Amino acid sequence: MSAPLDDTGLPPGTTGVVTIDLDLLAKNWRALSTLVAPAECAAVVKADAYGLGASHCIPALVRAGCGSFFVATLAEAEEARRLAPDATLYVLDGLLPGAAPALAAIGAIPVLSSQLEIRAYSEFARATGLRPAAALHVCSGLNRLGLTAGDVEALALAPERLGGLDVRLVMSHLASADNADDPMNEAQHAEFEHLRALLPAVRASLSASDGMMLGSPFHFELARPGYALYGGQPSRMRRAPVEPVVSVHARILQIRDVPEGGRVGYSGIWRAAQPSRIATIAAGYADGIPRSASAGNAASGGKVAIGGQVAPIVGRVSMDLITVDVTALPPGSVQPGGWAELVGPAITLEEAGAAAGTIGYEILTRLGRRFHRVYQGGS
Numbered sequence: 001m002s003a004p005l006d007d008t009g010l011p012p013g014t015t016g017v018v019t020i021d022l023d024l025l026a027k028n029w030r031a032l033s034t035l036v037a038p039a040e041c042a043a044v045v046k047a048d049a050y051g052l053g054a055s056h057c058i059p060a061l062v063r064a065g066c067g068s069f070f071v072a073t074l075a076e077a078e079e080a081r082r083l084a085p086d087a088t089l090y091v092l093d094g095l096l097p098g099a100a101p102a103l104a105a106i107g108a109i110p111v112l113s114s115q116l117e118i119r120a121y122s123e124f125a126r127a128t129g130l131r132p133a134a135a136l137h138v139c140s141g142l143n144r145l146g147l148t149a150g151d152v153e154a155l156a157l158a159p160e161r162l163g164g165l166d167v168r169l170v171m172s173h174l175a176s177a178d179n180a181d182d183p184m185n186e187a188q189h190a191e192f193e194h195l196r197a198l199l200p201a202v203r204a205s206l207s208a209s210d211g212m213m214l215g216s217p218f219h220f221e222l223a224r225p226g227y228a229l230y231g232g233q234p235s236r237m238r239r240a241p242v243e244p245v246v247s248v249h250a251r252i253l254q255i256r257d258v259p260e261g262g263r264v265g266y267s268g269i270w271r272a273a274q275p276s277r278i279a280t281i282a283a284g285y286a287d288g289i290p291r292s293a294s295a296g297n298a299a300s301g302g303k304v305a306i307g308g309q310v311a312p313i314v315g316r317v318s319m320d321l322i323t324v325d326v327t328a329l330p331p332g333s334v335q336p337g338g339w340a341e342l343v344g345p346a347i348t349l350e351e352a353g354a355a356a357g358t359i360g361y362e363i364l365t366r367l368g369r370r371f372h373r374v375y376q377g378g379s
């Protein structure tokens, strides 16, 4: 993926660019599809396709052959339906009050997580004479969403409670699949097998991006990757067969010399131990650069790369700006108007996350609206 060092095509005054390679997105989906075959591979496109733009990513995934999508909310489902008229759409947040008619109208499938939701959707089915499609989420140990074991046993004793619904999928979600050695994975797998056997015999789904790397027993009939599609590496120990889709660059505004002892940025948390060159870059916490990527003298923080060479953030990340120490970089390589890579070939999403005490997921989904988005490929 080439750095957007060329201003051609960028609106005047662009301070930052997120570049998204739709061909690589499609390639990643195909690679993950192959990994889980004969299971189906869906695509999780909640939160505007992890911040990358559902309006571009969903059509690219449809063209790649993806037929099932997961979103979190009704509004996301409505957008996804416009972009993928024939796809199967699952709504992870389930059935919210008053949402049943809108869900049924677009043929979206709420993932029902409680007896309350099942009752409400069944009542809607009875009142309308429809038999709407539904998915069931069972809790296998995450204790976040999902029917409890008690709920599932109660349903098994009174299956007529599901009578008005066209149940299509039973799913659950893993807590620690990023660590293949965590015994929780096997425990949740066993609990999922136990609970799904009490429910209608429909397709099952257990794994997101990280769970897919635990091997075929975790694939069931449908896998649900999000992060790995966008090039993230979800597992701490097993590389997903995907390539980075995203790069992020921000403009270098100014370079200044700071004498030994000079302080940089709010509260002066970083002091130059030697005469230093500091580049000020046009991205800050309002753009999704975590303030926790700030760096004083004792603790290091985030990094950028300029001309492929890594330079550390020094001082506080402020709303619109970061300051980086470019003293060690070749003098000609850092120029006002040039670009600093925040995520890309030199700095992975995982590195950007770790340097700020968070994860690549949060870096990806918080990239701000001030970044101009450039889409490559996808035709």
Ligand SMILES: *Cc1c(COP(=O)(O)O)cnc(C)c1O
Binding pocket: 044, 046, 092, 173, 207, 208, 209, 210, 224, 225, 226, 227, 228, 234
């Ligand atoms: C977000 C989400 C996914 C996708 O997770 P990734 O780690 O991004 O692959 C899958 N299933 C559920 C229930 C989710 O909430």
